[in-house]
Amino acid sequence: MKLIISETSPYARKCRALVREKGLQPKVQEVVSIPFDDAPELLEANPLGKVPALTRDNASTLIDSPLICEFLDSLDEPRWVPASGPARWRVLRFQSLADGLVDLTIGRRIELVRDENLRYDFWVGRQERGIARTLDLLEDESDKFSGAVDLGALSIAVALGYLDFRYPESNWRDGHPGLAGLFARWSERPSFQDTVPPSGA
Ligand SMILES: N[C@@H](CCC(=O)N[C@@H](CS)C(=O)NCC(=O)O)C(=O)O
Missing domain, CATH: 3.40.30.10 (Glutaredoxin)
Incomplete structure (x- = not known):
């Protein structure tokens, strides 16, 4: 494959x-x-x-x-997405929230790399508010995924890493200690270290 x-x-x-x-x-x-x-x-x-x-x-x-x-x-056990039951929907929901966080971060960046006269502050603001709300919600619920090793927790860690990469001025760690802890733990995993986006890209 x-x-x-x-x-x-x-x-x-x-x-x-x-x-x-x-x-x-x-x-x-x-x-x-x-x-x-x-x-x-x-x-x-x-x-x-x-x-x-x-x-x-x-x-x-x-x-x-x-x-x-x-x-x-x-393809293989152990499963990172539970096959059924409430745990499955919890994991997939966190993946959706994390992917949505990435969608907003990319949308914001697309707006900011346009020529200045083509940028719309409306869209930048809308995306930044969505990012802030989603971070707050994930922080409130961080006890549900902080110790987990599943696709939901992985997706959130990846989204936070993308904020560091493309929107560092979000200072997302401020006021989000649960998310900061999650990100620090995932940053120790070889799978995460091996896939860090190249600096300067
Ligand atoms: N929902 C898709 C999103 C994929 C996506 O938007 N990928 C970006 C790269 S981060 C891309 O290929 N963008 C090129 C484009 O939009 O033309 C997924 O989860 O895989």
């Missing part, structure tokens, strides 16, 4: 960390493709032109990091 990634993509990082955590490296080859280069291999795998995408032998290509993670998780 080929996992098409960019080294700066937090959605790809989630999948890449899961591959490492589950010891799936022998089965999954990482292929770097910068989405904005529109490389044929990426566009063939994903008409949306986005990373990550997972090509499989004799099976359809999977896109969208939650779907890719579910598939990777199904």
